Amino acid sequence: MKNRLLVYTAAMSLTLLSGCNKFLDETPDNRTEVDTPAKIAQILTSAYPDKAPCILNEISSDNIDKRQRGPTIVDRENMYDQIANWKDVTETTRESPEDVWEACYLAIAHANMGLEAIEELGNPASLRPQRGEALMCRAFAHFLLVNTFARHIDDETGEQDMGVVYMDHTETAVSPTYHRESVADNYRRMQADIEEALPLIDNGAYSQPKFHFNRSAAYAFATRFYLYTRQYDKVIACANEVLGENPGAVMRDMSGYPVTGIQTGSVPKDADNTSKYYVEPGNPGNLLILPLRSYLGYVFQNRSYCKWYSQSPYLAFSEGLKASGPWGLYSASTFYIYITGNTATDASTSQYLYQSKFPEYFVNSNHRSEWVPFTTGETLLCRAEAYIMKEDYTHALQDLALWMKTWTTVDIKLTDQLINDTYGDMPHYTPTNPTPKKRLGVQLASEKQENYIDCCLQFRRFQTWDEGLRWMDIKRWKITIYRRYIADDTTYNVDTGETDGTTPQILDTLTPDDPRVAIQLPQSVIRAGLEPNPR
8 A cells, every 4th residue: 555544644634623632642563554445444434433422412402301409419410400591511522522523523533444455556436435434434433513502504604603623534644723614615525425425325335234324324314404405306306215115114113112101012101211212223113223321321321410400391281392392282102202200390300201212331441332313203204395395285295294103102194284284273482482483583484484484393303302402492493492490499290381370580591692502512523723603
């Protein structure tokens, strides 16, 4: 090989974090050459981030309320407080901005190492699947970064809004200088990587396809990418590749789930079992499964951490997981999922938990979890939204009806009239009268189109709870949200969510043009000279 590709160069992108050159001090004896197809395939197993931005994005969203905060136990509690109140995060614990930033850029570095090694070998046809995987991984990690640390792509401001640094090579320079590209530039480069990668993906290259960018996962990523960029024909085309001619056959298998409050399925109704059932590779609804070094299972299973920022009964019944919808008023047997939690009437401790999507494991006393970033259910709703924006309500209704049939136990057929009646009659959310219907900052063609989008957004909120994608929907649809404080002396009727008359205190308001919708870069990155997000 003319230029030897060395494993230590993967860490060079970490100079984006601190400007530290410690990785250049590695001795050659500690380096491993990536010079064979087997080594390329191996290096690409590290091209997926081992941290996810779910906590950062979920706690930033309107899926949580703030309650009375207990004594600080660990620095993670300080971090959650900063995230929930849209402050710049100064902590560097697991799932902090620095942790997510580092994980994504390290994954990108491994993807670039694979690509350069393939080039060194002459880019043979036998390595086309590995090239496709590397390109897809590089685009995916950048997609996570730009959607967390930048504003949503906008036709009017995308060329000026700061994105992230798009790394398309392994870094070998000492103390390189980096500059943030625009959000529009980031998306153009991601699209180029995605579109080159799609025809190269081959499931036959993997012994366990669901732990890699298999064909369905790759097209699901493309579906979401095109939805965010409003390329609706491409959304539909890519979703069709995932869902096929019979989408019902690839929806999540709900048969094992215990209906809330009722033990009907084969899986015991506790977070440990339902979370492991959720990530099963054999479930057709799971398209990509990624192992993580993460507290996600701990946080979203029992809220031992982040307890003070969670779904209160007030939120649950007014706009969250127990709110009314086309299925009617919520009952304990409405959904094929397990909604549980501490439902004490004391507002300082009561919380509702979604059935966990993140199992909790321990390896040498360290927290581990798994993440399913792409599912057929979310892909279906991406396609439904694209049909709505094209005013193709016939096909949109088919997708929305399939989602409702998959997730709910009710014997109610979703119809055009039911959608228009439900959301047309529903008042828009206000801080003192919260509802699932939030005022959108994006101009729509008609009241009917708004009703359908409101329906789709409520379904998406349910589908993606705890994953952080609600934060992306807030940014995409320019929704104003509020951070509410539920006083510790507020009491609830745990069957209805009604309070004793106490009005939640509005602590802060986040409007679509507020610069805080872009989470601040890690402090070490800013100290190293990368321009911070405006505040």
